[in-house]
Amino acid sequence: MTTIEDVAQFMRTESLLLVTAESCTAGLIAATLADISGAGKLLDCAFVVYSPEAKKRCLSVSQETLERYNLTSEEVAREMAQGALGGSRANVAVANTGVTDDTDDAIPAGTQCFAWAFEMGGSAAAPRMFSETRRFSGDRTAIREASAQYALARIPYYFSRLA
Incomplete structure (x- = not known):
């Protein structure tokens, strides 16, 4: 698995500046990157948007998307990433939304939806977007930590698919 130090070096090499849009991880993605020396050149800002209202207000997630797909969905994560950019x-955004416990009968505990958005062609070009859903096991803390690590580790993977 890619270490956070490897991800940071990759971001430096590719001149990537990150913004995070975090729900379930509540800032842990940004905090994990901030543990790396020189993180100030890699991290622009972080949005922690736990409630549906905050997702709408801060990141322009639409009410229609929330109603149609649920809070724990790739569609919501994609709108979060777009709004964060x-x-x-920043020229790359990582978004996360999900559940760590049994708060929703329809969604298993540990389900996490992610989106990665890359803005590489200037403001006129639409960002390139990738998303996926994963399920992590463990207690609340373990799920959040695994989610943050995973979100960062996938940056090089999706960046390589831009070409």
Whole structure:
């Protein structure tokens, strides 16, 4: 597995500046990257948007998307990533939304939806977007930590698919 140090070096090499849009991880993705020396050149800002209202207000997630797909969905994660890019100077966004416990009968505990958005062609070009859903096991803390690590580790993977 890719270490966070490897991800940071990759981001430096590719001149990537990150913004996060975090629900379930509540800032842990940004905090994990911030543990790396020199993180100030890699991380622009982080949006922690736990409630549906915050997702709408801060990141322009639409009510229609929330109603149609549920809070724990790739569609919501994609809108979160798009909104985060629009509210920052970053050229890559990582978004996460999900559940860590049995709060929703229809969604298993540990389900996490992610989106990665890359803005590589200037403001006129639409960001390239990738998303996926994963399920992690363990207690609440273990799920959040695994989610944060996974979100960062996938940056090089999806960046390589831009060409």
